[in-house]
Amino acid sequence: MHPMIQALRGKLIVSCQAYPGEPLRHPETMAQMALAAERGGAAAIRCQGLADISAIKGQVKVPVIGLWKEGDEGVYITPTLRHARSCSWAGSDIVAIDATRRPRPDGLTFAQVVEALHADSVLVMADCGSIEDIRMAAQAGADILSTTLAGYTGERPKTAGPDLELLRQAVAEFPDHPVICEGRVHTPAQAAEVMAAGAWAVVVGTAITHPTSITGWFRTAVEGQ
Numbered sequence: 001m002h003p004m005i006q007a008l009r010g011k012l013i014v015s016c017q018a019y020p021g022e023p024l025r026h027p028e029t030m031a032q033m034a035l036a037a038e039r040g041g042a043a044a045i046r047c048q049g050l051a052d053i054s055a056i057k058g059q060v061k062v063p064v065i066g067l068w069k070e071g072d073e074g075v076y077i078t079p080t081l082r083h084a085r086s087c088s089w090a091g092s093d094i095v096a097i098d099a100t101r102r103p104r105p106d107g108l109t110f111a112q113v114v115e116a117l118h119a120d121s122v123l124v125m126a127d128c129g130s131i132e133d134i135r136m137a138a139q140a141g142a143d144i145l146s147t148t149l150a151g152y153t154g155e156r157p158k159t160a161g162p163d164l165e166l167l168r169q170a171v172a173e174f175p176d177h178p179v180i181c182e183g184r185v186h187t188p189a190q191a192a193e194v195m196a197a198g199a200w201a202v203v204v205g206t207a208i209t210h211p212t213s214i215t216g217w218f219r220t221a222v223e224g225q
Ligand SMILES: CC(=O)N[C@H](C=O)[C@@H](O)[C@H](O)[C@H](O)COP(=O)(O)O
Pocket: 015, 017, 067, 148, 149, 152, 182, 183, 184, 185, 203, 204, 205, 206, 207
């Protein structure tokens, strides 16, 4: 296993993303957010878009997991080999790509994308939505398997918290692969629970770096529905 992935074992990864039209959507702002997360103990930063990747890479010392979202339905997380290579060139230490079994816009299979990236020594995080995706990604040689898309592709229910069932199944089937739990980890207790369930590492985004959502959670608690 690559030493960079080995070093992520038992660690917290923080996802720093702002969505189109949002107040914090600026590469410098995301770099500041990433630095703040690093200062709090994040072992890696996950981030979106070439400008954010390059701005964050220039600021933090921890590894950068980069992706490039185009659109918000179908295959939108680093959908093509071109997107993936661009993420790598922008400064990603690991590139996160859609690892579903859906057709990809460039007509390549996930396995072909992994093969091409590995030829350039690029590490791949597979963003999966189901156990079938996880199996496919493992077979294709992805360096990291992740539950990122569970609840977003129609194959798994959108659980309120992390998809522990999928995580447990993935860890049981692939004990020798690093399986990262990502998606709807909203509390430290949930983060501890996914680690206890055997996650290699946990990615937390919204609950740390998306103040609009966090404010909404509190507003609901204060005002009721
Ligand atoms: C489904 C999808 O597009 N997920 C994205 C993947 O990069 C991000 O929008 C999430 O914020 C990230 O996965 C972290 O998850 P959470 O914000 O729930 O902690």
